[in-house]
Amino acid sequence: MRFLRLTLGLVLVAGLTAAGLVAYNGYASFTQPGPLDATRRVVVEPGMGLEQIAERLAEANVISAPLVFRLGAKLTDQATRLKAGEYEFAPGATMQDVLDQLNTGETVVRRLTIPEGLTSDEVVALIEAAEGLVGEVPEVPAEGALLPETYHYAWGDSRADLVARMRASLQAALEELWIGRAEGLPLETPEQAVVLASIIEKETGVAGERALVASVFINRLNRGMRLQSDPTVVYALTEGTGPLGRALTRADWQIEHPYNTYRIDGLPPGPIANPGRTAIAAALNPEESEYLYFVADGTGGHAFATSLAEHNRNVVNWRRVRDGGQTQ
Structure with missing residues (x-):
């Protein structure tokens, strides 16, 4: 009987020692650096249980022991x-690190930059191509309804919600x-300011010129002169679906269209693109000038003029630069 009790005692001690070794090894595995040797992204989808999460992390080589991870989580x-x-997940992240990150919801912040001056069709194309967004854009927003800037989002956010944020941002800025x-100003409503800003946006990509370009259009509006803006003709031809893909011709300037500012008085009936905040600010606070004309100067900017004769000289210079000659 004494021998039996001694034997059972030794077995119990051995069992406890083995359990302790297992627990110790499990804890060491849980807290030691993991197998990742480079940063890796993993998506945990809604509805996934602990076992599914552990298996996905193991498949991505973020953790090496799914069972230990599950026990640690419990x-x-x-x-x-x-x-x-x-x-x-960072290289060498421990299972404890991974678990803490999943518990706090420290997810990846994605960014989508919408450049100034895109049409709504072009903006929607960027949104539809953005990785991580879900759902469809219900309809293409009206021109000038979205504010171009960089938007942050998370995997699984909806495209419709992002469009709503772009609308709200435009309204807040306006x-x-x-x-x-x-x-x-010869602008009666905020909506007219967006129309003018969209033309300014398409006329110049030089931020420092926007207020000066705005002054030209404001001066022309105040004098009852037509805006005669080439980008409005392009919009009339393409309906905002994309670039024209060729130079404008004299015939283009003669087309009868409500957006052709060579043929209509005042502003067109709507924006021709989605202007940025800087262009809207320029439309509402233009520089003071007497300029009535401008044309490209060959350096990325524009040459401004107060008279048609001066403007024509600037046009000759621009054509010379375009054709590989020198300015006078």
Whole structure:
């Protein structure tokens, strides 16, 4: 009987020692650097359970022992608090690090930059191509309804929600800038300011020129002169679907279209693109000038003129530069 008790005691001690070794090895595995040798992104989809998450992490080589990861999640009371989303894990991240990141929901922040001056068709194309967004854009927004800038989003955000944010950003910027507009502008509504800003945006890519270009159009509007803006003719020809792909011709300037500012008086009926905040600010606070004309100068900017004779000389210079000659 004494021998039996001694034998059972030795077996119990051996079992406890083995369990302790297993626990120790498990803890060491849980806290030691993981197998990742480079940053890696992993998507945890909504509805995934702990076992599915552990298997996905193992398949991505983020962790090496799914069972240890699951036990660690349960023992630390985090098994039911893991959040869906796109995660970026650092090289050598421990299972404890990975679990903490999934528990806090520290997901990847994605960015989508919308350049100034794109049409709504072009903006929607960028949104549809953006990785990580879900759903469809219900309809192409009206021109000038979206504010170009860099937008942050997370994996799984909806395209419709992003478009709504772009609309709200445009309205917020427009309301703010309209309040601080210059006095005496020939613009009756904020919507007209967006129309003019869209033309300014398409006329120059030089930020420092926008207020001066705005002054030309404001001066022409105040004098009852037609705007005669080439980008409005391009929009009339393409309906905003994309670039024209060729130079304008004399015949193009003669087309009967409500957006052809060579043929209509005043502003066209709507924007020709989505202007940025700087262009809207320029339309509402133009520089003071007597300029009525401008043309490209061959350096990326424009040459401005107060008279048609001066403008014609600038046009001759521009054609000379375009054709490989020198300016006078």
